[in-house]
Amino acid sequence: MKTLQNITTTLALAAFILAxxxxxxxxxxxxxxxxxxxxxAGMSMTTTNTTTPTAxxxxxxxxxxxxxxxxxxxxATGYYDPVTKTWNKTVTNTxxxxxxxxxxxxxxxxx
Numbered sequence: 001m002k003t004l005q006n007i008t009t010t011l012a013l014a015a016f017i018l019a020x021x022x023x024x025x026x027x028x029x030x031x032x033x034x035x036x037x038x039x040x041a042g043m044s045m046t047t048t049n050t051t052t053p054t055a056x057x058x059x060x061x062x063x064x065x066x067x068x069x070x071x072x073x074x075x076a077t078g079y080y081d082p083v084t085k086t087w088n089k090t091v092t093n094t095x096x097x098x099x100x101x102x103x104x105x106x107x108x109x110x111x
Contacts, residue, residue, distance in 0.1 A: 029053075050095045057088075070096040085109045088092055 030052035038044040044067040052059045057079030065071045076090040087107045094100040 054079060061100075065072070072096055085103075 030050060031052045032048065034046065034048045034099045036044060036046045045064060047062065050061045053078075058075065060074075060076045060078075062074040063071060064073075073092065073094045075094075076089065076091045078087065080087050087109060088104070089106075090102065090104045092100055092102045092106065
């Protein structure tokens with residue numbers, strides 16, 4: 001009886017380890033969050049955030065829209081370059097009038 005219990009425990013542990021390995025090996029999925037806020041004066045704003053994993057990093061977009069329809073966007077991309085051992089991030093902000101600004105940052109990763 002003790003041997004059967006040991007075999008059952010071993011098989012359960014092996015199944016758990018295999019399931020964990022498969023779960024961590026699967027690609028991550030994109031997610032989206034949409035939030036609407038209103039104040040006492042009846043003004044509102046809706047913000048939509050979407051993040052998508054990429055091969056070496058991510059793509060993140062945010063759109064904010066007021067109740068009157070004015071929209072602003074923020075787009076950020078980050079990725080790791082294993083050849084140069086750098087983390088690269090580019091952010092572009094676009095205002096309601098269409099004016100935009102882009103910021104790029106590169107960080108050297110040292111052991």
